[in-house]
Amino acid sequence: MSQLVKVEVDDPQASIADALDPARGATRGQFLRRAVFGGGALTLSGVTLSGLPSLALGASASNDVTILNFALFLEYLEAAFYTEAEAKGLLTGEVRAFAGIVGAHERTHRDFIRSALGSKAINSPTFDFGDTTSSDAKFVATSIALEDTGVSAYNGQGTNLTRKTLATAATIVSVEARHAAWIRDIADTTAGLTKSSGGPAPSAFDKALTKSQVQAAVGQTGFVK
Amino acid sequence: MTDPNTIQAKELTMSDKLILEEIDADGAIREGLDALEGDSRGDFFRRAAVAGGAFAGGGALLAAMPGLAQAAFTSGDVKILNFALTLEYLEAAFYTEAENSGALSGRTQNFATVVGAHERTHVQTLKSVLGSKAVAKPRFNFRGTTKNQAAFQKTAIILEDTGVSAYKGQAPLIASDTLLKAALSIHTVEARHAAWIRHIAGVAPAPRAFDKPRSMSAVLKAVAGTHFIVAKPAAQRRPTFTG
Numbered sequence: 517m518s519q520l521v522k523v524e525v526d527d528p529q530a531s532i533a534d535a536l537d538p539a540r541g542a543t544r545g546q547f548l549r550r551a552v553f554g555g556g557a558l559t560l561s562g563v564t565l566s567g568l569p570s571l572a573l574g575a576s577a578s579n580d581v582t583i584l585n586f587a588l589f590l591e592y593l594e595a596a597f598y599t600e601a602e603a604k605g606l607l608t609g610e611v612r613a614f615a616g617i618v619g620a621h622e623r624t625h626r627d628f629i630r631s632a633l634g635s636k637a638i639n640s641p642t643f644d645f646g647d648t649t650s651s652d653a654k655f656v657a658t659s660i661a662l663e664d665t666g667v668s669a670y671n672g673q674g675t676n677l678t679r680k681t682l683a684t685a686a687t688i689v690s691v692e693a694r695h696a697a698w699i700r701d702i703a704d705t706t707a708g709l710t711k712s713s714g715g716p717a718p719s720a721f722d723k724a725l726t727k728s729q730v731q732a733a734v735g736q737t738g739f740v741k
Numbered sequence: 742m743t744d745p746n747t748i749q750a751k752e753l754t755m756s757d758k759l760i761l762e763e764i765d766a767d768g769a770i771r772e773g774l775d776a777l778e779g780d781s782r783g784d785f786f787r788r789a790a791v792a793g794g795a796f797a798g799g800g801a802l803l804a805a806m807p808g809l810a811q812a813a814f815t816s817g818d819v820k821i822l823n824f825a826l827t828l829e830y831l832e833a834a835f836y837t838e839a840e841n842s843g844a845l846s847g848r849t850q851n852f853a854t855v856v857g858a859h860e861r862t863h864v865q866t867l868k869s870v871l872g873s874k875a876v877a878k879p880r881f882n883f884r885g886t887t888k889n890q891a892a893f894q895k896t897a898i899i900l901e902d903t904g905v906s907a908y909k910g911q912a913p914l915i916a917s918d919t920l921l922k923a924a925l926s927i928h929t930v931e932a933r934h935a936a937w938i939r940h941i942a943g944v945a946p947a948p949r950a951f952d953k954p955r956s957m958s959a960v961l962k963a964v965a966g967t968h969f970i971v972a973k974p975a976a977q978r979r980p981t982f983t984g
Contacts, residue, residue, distance in 0.1 A: 617945075617947065618947065620950070621947065621949075621950040624950040624951075625950060667929050671922075671925045671926060671929060674912070674921060674922065674925045675918040675921050675922055679913040679914070680913065682912060682913050683912070683913040683954070686909045686912050686913070686925075686928070686954065687909065687951040687952050687953065687954065688950075688951060689925075689928070689929055689932075690905050690909060690928060690929055690931075690932035690952040691932070691947055691949070691950060691951060691952050692929075693928075693929035693930070693932035693933050693936070694932050694933070694935065694936035694946055694947035694952075695936075695946075695947055696933060696936075697932070697933035697934070697935075697936035697937045697940075697946065698936045698937075698940055698946035698947060701936075701937055701940045701941075701946075702940075705848070715855060715937075716933055716934075716936065716937040716940075717855065717856065717859065717930055717933035717934055717937060719859075719930070720858070720859040720862040720863060720927075720930060721862075721923075721926040721927060721930060722925075722926050722927075722929040722930050722933075723926070724922065724925070724926065
């Protein structure tokens with residue numbers, strides 16, 4: 517069981533290509549750990565990742581690129597939301613701590629996917645979050661919606677990705693689910709906040725949403741200009 | 742500049758070590774059988790891989806997973822399903838025993854009730870899908886971890902984190918898209934459970950930006966190390982060949 521939580525030492529020899537190859541899972545794990553322990557987004561941004569783009573050789577690669585750009589769109593959205601909330605400085609207590617930690621995760625996801633896509637990456641849209649980043653109550657309700665949507669969006673694309681790219685996407689989606697459960701439990705246990713609908717884990721099965729369903733849901737927020 | 746994510750991850754590492762030391766402290770964990778490792782594991786997968794027999798299918802729970810019960814799976818997928826079923830048996834039994842122990846209170850008790858129901862649903866779903874190919878439920882000994890709230894929390898964190906890494910490790914290996922959809926829908930629920938009990942216990946709910954996958958063998962080894970699985974049911978033991 518000790519292996520379960522052992523933090524392995526970074527392997528400075530590990531290449532980025534190895535890192536993204538599911539056949540070399542341990543190396544990929546090291547890469548991801550390096551991404552977390554070694555400076556997060558700074559380690560990743562600006563690096564051209566040869567792993568994911570090499571999928572362009574496969575039959576479904578253009579589909580992977582399309583789906584990864586869809587994921588990148590969602591990560592742009594989440595990262596911008598948390599970054600703005602942090603910058604405004606109006607959140608308090610654990611909500612504020614949550615925004616700081618989760619914002620760092622989303623920026624890491626954003627930079628990771630953008631780097632993997634390289635020249636095929638879409639640019640960030642312009643966002644307007646209105647007053648949803650200005651108070652704990654509105655921030656929490658919006659965060660729950662964004663994180664749940666992220667989980668459903670990734671889950672909905674799972675079978676559309678090549679299995680190789682899925683292996684990488686799966687390392688992100690469970691973190692989105694952790695965020696969703698965390699902010700839901702904050703809502704349920706913090707005085708003055710509206711409780712979540714159904715608690716941190718509302719169902720035995722998380723639902724999947726299609727791309728068009730996700731786009732419709734995001735469109736309704738009016739966040740994307 | 743200090744990244745808050747780094748701080749969380751480092752804090753988590755320390756408390757995770759603490760968890761393991763505490764669970765190992767009384768030495769009881771070193772007892773028991775290597776239920777899943779070694780030759781019994783081979784037995785486990787030989788049984789799992791035996792072909793033939795219609796899927797039992799049906800069941801109200803499968804209504805949420807249309808098509809799942811009707812699908813015919815590769816032997817590799819059956820092996821993965823039985824691996825998942827074993828982990829779900831373990832989790833379900835752990836929560837059921839904890840609920841019945843009366844040792845839990847407050848948010849922890851609520852967590853055990855809600856999550857126990859989820860894990861039992863996962864068990865029933867996987868059993869229904871596997872039909873006659875489903876492995877039997879092992880016998881468990883949770884070694885006191887269901888009778889003390891702090892021990893329960895720490896064990897639940899380990900079990901849920903293990904579940905997340907196990908589903909993540911198997912997802913890219915699943916051949917059937919129908920099965921993959923179901924596995925992904927469970928994978929993120931396990932992650933929600935993990936974050937929830939971590940939050941209750943005061944441990945970082947999302948300790949890093951990427952969750953790590955674990956291979957089947959690594960998970961089985963980790964599970965064997967807990968010695969929570971003490972035996973397969975007698976009816977499931979391999980017959981002794983006498984000639």
